[in-house]
Amino acid sequence: MILTVTMNPAYDMTYRVEHFERGQAHRVRSVEQRIGGKGINVTRVLNQLGKYARATGFSDHAFAAAAELEMPVDFVHALPWVRRTVVISESGDGTATALWEPGARVSNPHAAEQLSVRVSGMLPDINGLVISGSLPGGIAHGLPAEIARTAIAAGIPTVCDVDGESLRLAAQVPGIVLMPNTEELERLTGRVPVTPDEVATAARPLIERGVRAVVATRGAEGMVVVTAEGAWSAILPEPLAGNPTGAGDSATAAVIAALSDAKDTPDWPAVLVDAVATSAAAVVIPVAGEIDRRLRTQIAPTVIVERLATPQETSP
Numbered sequence: 001m002i003l004t005v006t007m008n009p010a011y012d013m014t015y016r017v018e019h020f021e022r023g024q025a026h027r028v029r030s031v032e033q034r035i036g037g038k039g040i041n042v043t044r045v046l047n048q049l050g051k052y053a054r055a056t057g058f059s060d061h062a063f064a065a066a067a068e069l070e071m072p073v074d075f076v077h078a079l080p081w082v083r084r085t086v087v088i089s090e091s092g093d094g095t096a097t098a099l100w101e102p103g104a105r106v107s108n109p110h111a112a113e114q115l116s117v118r119v120s121g122m123l124p125d126i127n128g129l130v131i132s133g134s135l136p137g138g139i140a141h142g143l144p145a146e147i148a149r150t151a152i153a154a155g156i157p158t159v160c161d162v163d164g165e166s167l168r169l170a171a172q173v174p175g176i177v178l179m180p181n182t183e184e185l186e187r188l189t190g191r192v193p194v195t196p197d198e199v200a201t202a203a204r205p206l207i208e209r210g211v212r213a214v215v216a217t218r219g220a221e222g223m224v225v226v227t228a229e230g231a232w233s234a235i236l237p238e239p240l241a242g243n244p245t246g247a248g249d250s251a252t253a254a255v256i257a258a259l260s261d262a263k264d265t266p267d268w269p270a271v272l273v274d275a276v277a278t279s280a281a282a283v284v285i286p287v288a289g290e291i292d293r294r295l296r297t298q299i300a301p302t303v304i305v306e307r308l309a310t311p312q313e314t315s316p
Contacts, residue, residue, distance in 0.1 A: 002046055002128035002260055005119065005147065006039030006057035008103045008136045009067075010085045012289075019092050029091065034289070035067050036085060038132035038161060041246045041289035043071050045253035045278070048291055051260070054126075056118060058106060058136060076118060078111035079136060080104045094241045105137035112143050119147050123154045128260030130252055131170075132161040141165040149173045157259035161252050163187070174210035177259065179252050181217045196233035199224040200308045203231075213268070215255055215275065217248045223279075224308070225272045229265065231308040234272040236299065240283045250282035250291055251275040273303045 014032045046053035059075040063082040067073045083103035089096050129151045131144045144166050151158045152175040160170040161179040167188055186192050191202040203214040203226040213227045222235030254275040281296035
């Protein structure tokens with residue numbers, strides 16, 4: 001079983017319009033609401049990939065009840081209410097505009113401890129852990145790192161997809177796998193990498209300090225993975241148009257699925273190919289947390305992989 005942790009879940013609202021113009025009234029063609037949050041999206045995709053996954057984190061009673069109708073869940077009921085995220089999807093060209101609410105503040109002083117205990121109790125039954133998304137107010141930035149450290153000490157492959165101070169603290173956990181996007185990697189490293197080689201150079205100090213892997217997601221420019229074994233980039237021959245919301249979560253699902261199956265050192269180029277293909281298969285779906293499995297299978301052989309020269313390999 002793979003466990004996902006979503007500390008700040010959301011109701012995902014998708015409004016479909018023909019064309020969105022700022023300052024104008026729009027007739028909405030259709031509306032879709034579903035439970036969401038980054039870890040929830042990862043759970044959905046894992047289930048589509050044939051992996052049994054359970055979701056935990058913080059929620060209110062109503063959200064937990066709605067989630068339980070769709071997937072195995074075990075939430076700590078610590079939120080007074082659950083936020084909404086709104087995506088305005090344009091049917092003309094697939095452009096998506098997103099609005100993220102910050103969410104409610106956790107007032108229960110024992111909520112973080114309750115979540116840590118809950119995850120620890122499930123460690124003997126899981127073979128992979130994902131911690132994804134933002135933190136609600138009232139929760140310390142170090143909670144994702146604390147949970148990750150406990151899981152890794154138990155031998156559980158752990159992927160962390162967080163931002164800001166939480167990402168900085170997670171990067172100090174030996175053995176962790178980080179999945180930052182371009183902006184998150186810039187804030188973490190203080191560099192502005194443009195090319196895949198520059199991404200590898202920026203991420204290398206993190207690996208030297210004990211991070212197991214950095215999987216940098218770069219949107220239409222593909223992905224880069226940096227590990228102690230080497231660095232590789234992967235990209236589609238042509239980017240796919242659509243809704244990028246949730247594409248990173250789909251990539252996270254592919255990575256933890258591979259790590260949970262690996263007996264020894266993962267085949268990182270193969271992991272990267274699957275992550276790129278799974279992410280692209282999410283872009284063509286209007287809502288987050290879904291993939292086109294047939295498309296994923298079709299495009300995986302077309303992914304272009306290149307080994308990158310890291311500073312270690314280029315030094316005399």
